[in-house]
Amino acid sequence: MPKKNKNSKKRFEVGEKESIGQCLDRMKKEGYTPIRRAEEPVFREETRNGEKVMEPVGKTIVFHAVKE
DSSP: OOOOOTTOEEEEEOOTTOOHHHHHHHHHHTTEEEEEEEEEEEEEEEEETTEEEEEEEEEEEEEEEEEO
16 A cells, blocks of 8 residues: 555635636646535624624635645
8 A cells, every 4th residue: 555645635725816717727736636625604703792693704615635
């Protein structure tokens, strides 16, 4: 069984002013192949009437990738 490199997996977030295609190109330049795409919510913590409330304000697209 071949040894796996410790850094063989990496997460790539699509930047705010970056397209998905640009993120995929960046991954390819670094030698990674996407294996999974996930959309993760972004929350903002607000205090209303003395209690903390988590309010969704957006989402980020994240690619999980492995080294080629």
